[in-house]
Structures are given as C-alpha cells and as structure tokens.
Amino acid sequence: MTSDVSTPERRQGPAVLRGRAVPQTTTDQRLLDGRGSADWVHADPWRVMRIQAEFVEGFGLLAELPQAVSVFGSARTKPGSEEYELAVEIGARLHEAGYAVITGGGPGIMEAANKGCDDAGGLSVGLGIELPFEQKLNDYLDIGLEFRYFFVRKTMFVKYAQAFVVLPGGFGTLDELFEAITLVQTGKITRFPIVLVGTEFWGGLLEWIRTTMLPSGKISPEDLDLVHLTDDPDEVVRVIVEAHREQERQAREEAAARAAAQAGADGT
Template sequence: MTLNPQSPLRRQGPATLRGRAVPKTTTDQRLLDSRGPVDWVHADPWRVLRIQAEFVEGFGLLAELPKAVSVFGSARTKPDSADYKLGVEIGAKLHEAGYAVITGGGPGIMEAANKGCDESGGLSVGLGIELPFEQGINDHVDIGLQFRYFFVRKTMFVKYSQAFVVLPGGFGTLDEVFEAITLVQTGKITRFPIVLVGTEFWGGLMDWIRDRMLTTGKIAAHDLDLVHLTDDPDEAVRIIVEGHSRAEQEIAEARARKETARQVQDAEQAE
C-alpha cells in the first residue's frame, strides 16, 4: 500500500510514523493521563533499573570523597555507654588523622562515630538502609544516602573506605566484618586494614577462629594477620595510618621498578 503524502506524520524517538501507524495519543499523554496497573513496579526488570539507579547515585555522590574509614558497631548502643564514648573518640581521631568517617548512618555506634568526626570538624558520611523498622539518618551526617538493597550499600562501604574499624555489634556488624575479611583474603581488595576494637568482646571470637578454623586447616596461619585487635583508639588509628603508609611506599616502589624496566627496554631497543 502506498501512503498518501498528505497522511498524518509523527516522529516518535528514532522512528517516523505515518497514516494508520500514528497513535492517537503521545507518549507523554500515555504516561501522564492514566495510572494503569502497578504490578510492573515490583517486577524484576524494573528492580534492575532501581539497583542501577542506586549504584549511579552512590558512585556520583561519593566519587570525590577524600580518603575515608568505615566504622561499624551496634545500633543498640546507648549514648551513656562506654562503647558509645569510644565511638565518639575514634570518630574524632580518624578526622585528626586525615580521614572522613563513613557509617551506616543510624543510631548507636554509627551515630557516635559520626558525632566524633562531625564535632571535630571532619566530613561525616552515613549510608543508611531501608528497614521494616525505620531508623533514619542521624543528625551528625554531612552526606547521607538511604539504600534499598544491602549489597549496593555494602559495595559503597568497600569502594569508598580505606579501612574498617569495628566496635562491638550484632549480626549486621559480623556480616560486614567477615565480608571485608573474605574480600581481603581472596585478593578482591588489597591494603585494607581491619581493626576490631574491644578485646573483651571480640577476644572469644578470635580464639574460636584460631582454635577451630586454623587448627582444622580451614584458614592459613597468615590469615589471622588480616585482623587487628585492640582496646586503644590511638592504636586503632595508628594501625590504619601505618598500613596506608606502607601501601603507598609499596605502590611507589612498584612504579619505580616499572619505570626502570621501561627505561632499560627503551635503551635496548635504541641500540
């Protein structure tokens, strides 16, 4: 069939439509005029876009973050407790050492570390998570993000932190600790200090790892060196600073070796 050149014509995105192929409404009209069924919002293809959006927003907001340390611990820690005061002190000392502080953005230890960093003039970040019981971002956060998906949030913790400091906590804290240990052990991330603060709280766990996992061959002896245990906030920060200094030195030496090898190769090719 030959279409009449006078037939209605519509350009729709990259397509050109004419005659009977032209829809009676525009794309915007179909979007705005009717709500329609909402099941698609909960379908897996749409979830993929939501996940993508969370990654894009997180990467975009945190891309220019200076070097940072994530602090983990229980959301149930009370403000008048010794652990809370320890979290405030660690947050302040991390800022003094030149780090931004990242937490889960909630109450308890998270609030304490954000508070210590904030009140000492540092940059305080909170990466919250949507939960059945609403927590919200605490008042000491300068940059706050609220995530739907745990795995997206955990990626942000690892990508934008140079170390983890872990105070006493529950299942969520253990999850973060063992994920970080696994990533370092398997070489997925490198030069990443993990410091457990609280020998009385964490000592039994480390004893179990040593007595059960190591003695039965489930881990290697050097895997124990991936985790540092202390009660001293100054030592915790020192472990991180010294670890990063060694890492920077190793990087500089590797670059120097690479440059020397390149110069040698250039000289040999010139002969």
C-alpha cells in the same frame, strides 16, 4: 516449539517471542497506556533499574570523598555508654589523622562515630538502609544517603573506604566484618587494615577462629593477620596510618621498578 508460517512471531529488543509468548500489545502501547495494574513497578526488570539508580546515585555522591574509614558497630549501643564514648573518640581521632568517617548512618555506634568526627570538624558520612522498622539517619552527617538494597550499600562501604574499624555489634556488624575479611583474603580488593575494637567482646570469636578454623584447615595461618584487635583509640589510628604508609611505600617501589624496566627496554 517448531516455528512455521502460521506461528506468530515478534522481535522484542534482543528477544524473539513466538506463539503464546507474543504479547497482544507493543512495548510503546504498554508504556503510554496509563490504565491497568501498577504491579509492573514491583517486577524484577524494574528492580534492576532501581538497583542501577542506587549505584549511580552513590557513585556520583561519594566519588570526591577524601581518604575515609568505615566504622561499624551496633545500632543498639546507648549514648553515654563506654562503647558509645569510645566510638566518639575514634571518630574524632580519625578526623585528626586526615580521614573522613563513613558509617551506616543510624543510631548507636554509627551515631557516635559520626558525632566524634563531626564535632571535631571532619567530614561525616552516613549510608543508611531501608528497614521494616523506623531508623532515621542520625544528626551528625554532612552527607547522608539511604539505600533500598544491602548489597549496594555494602559496595559503597568498601569502594570509598581505605580501612574498616569494627566495634561491638550484632549480626549486621558480623556480616560487614566478614565480608571485608573475605574481600581482602581473596584479593578482590586491595589489602587494607581491618581493626576490631573491644578485646573482651571480640576475643572469643578470634580464639575460636584460631583454635577451630585454623587447625581444621579452613583458613591459612596468614589469614589471622587480616585483623588487628585493640581497645586503644590511638592504636586504631596508628594501625591504619602505618598500613597506608606501607602501601604508599610499596606503590612507589613498584612504580620505580616499572620505570626502570621500561627505561631498560627503551635502551635495548
């Protein structure tokens, strides 16, 4: 629309509004007037504020976590089952190796890993999610936080963990697994170990990746090395510890090389 002296215009923050887009009230009037519909609290700009608040709350609460491992798996796994007890053992072993345990905070595998860590005296963390059906945080948490948005929650899983352990699960577990693999594969995050637990459960998926995705050129041969498959809790911990030791060794070598290069530059 071409502007002229008869066309109303208002500057509203960084925006310029003209003609029919000009509101009949000011921003302050709408803020201070308690009358009218409350639909605005469900509008996208307000959602942005809620999203920002979730990031701020998560970053603030988790910033001082020690080294941690995120453990994923089905919420439907029953207490006392073989998979549940395996997750309990893994949670305890991770604590003994010096790691806090982060889960989705719910029942099943999540509860089991938190329980194992908590019973062993470790720091147990749960990052829950608001769902249409009731799923409260489990009882084995030192720190519990519930999120509205999956993508904020998944950011916390990645930002505050140095490894992923993935036990049998459903679509949510697959989502978390492949997001982790993608982030490592594309270099979006520092390469860290991803350990699948359950050779019988995960074997078919890995075989399909090896025999279908790889031959068709959808992935590279080295991508197969991004995950490690085992049934042994001791091997889970060993893979993670050895990977971190190797990362620390490489970091020391890189720091020494930078220092040597700087010393050479200063001497010229």
